[in-house]
Amino acid sequence: MDSDVYAEMYGPERLAEAVAGSAAVVLALPGADATFHLVSEAVFDTTDEGTIVVNVGRGTMVEEGALIAALESGKVGFAALDVVEDEPVAADHPLTAYPSVTLTPHVAWYSEESYAELKRRVVENVAEVCAGRTPRNILNPEVLPG
Numbered sequence: 488m489d490s491d492v493y494a495e496m497y498g499p500e501r502l503a504e505a506v507a508g509s510a511a512v513v514l515a516l517p518g519a520d521a522t523f524h525l526v527s528e529a530v531f532d533t534t535d536e537g538t539i540v541v542n543v544g545r546g547t548m549v550e551e552g553a554l555i556a557a558l559e560s561g562k563v564g565f566a567a568l569d570v571v572e573d574e575p576v577a578a579d580h581p582l583t584a585y586p587s588v589t590l591t592p593h594v595a596w597y598s599e600e601s602y603a604e605l606k607r608r609v610v611e612n613v614a615e616v617c618a619g620r621t622p623r624n625i626l627n628p629e630v631l632p633g
Contacts, residue, residue, distance in 0.1 A: 499525055507533040511541065518545035526550060531557040537564030543595040546570035551582065558585055569595035 502525055506512050512534065516522050526540070527550040540563050542549055551572055557563040566588045571580065575592060582588050612622035621631060 499527060499529055502526065503530045503533045506530060506538075509534050509538060511539040514540075514542040514544045514548050516544045516548060518547055522548050524548070524550040524553075526553070528553040528556065531562050534562060536561055538562060539564060540566040540568075542567075543569045546572045546574060555581055558587060563587075565589075567591075569593055 512526070512530075514526065516525070522545065525548045526542075531538075531553055538557075540549070540554065540557075546568070549568075549572075554563065554566060558566065564587060566582070566585075568582065568588065569591045570593050571582065571590065573580075576583070576590050580590075582590060608624050612624055615622040621628075625631070
């Protein structure tokens, strides 16, 4: 999907309208030009006091200065962030000072089951390539020969 489609589907105005009065905002979008700083002061202004923010998408979706201001004002009561703009999270990152913020090192995908599945898929893909076949889980099929 290109940036214009993202902008139409997930633009700041549409998001602000969608989350107006929300008690929680959960972000699981991919990174794109149109999602950069998608969650800003304008979005936080429309949410309820004490809103919960969860970001398991990309760190660049949340304007961190606006999030900090929303935490300070009480507009955001809790934030769970699996991603931030600059990773890994620095020990002195401003968000580490808030007891109402939980930061994880971009591991929301992790479970024993998902890790086993990841290893299984790697082995299957290697076997497919060794057999002269196209692997099932390929991110960029456009690089394959015709």
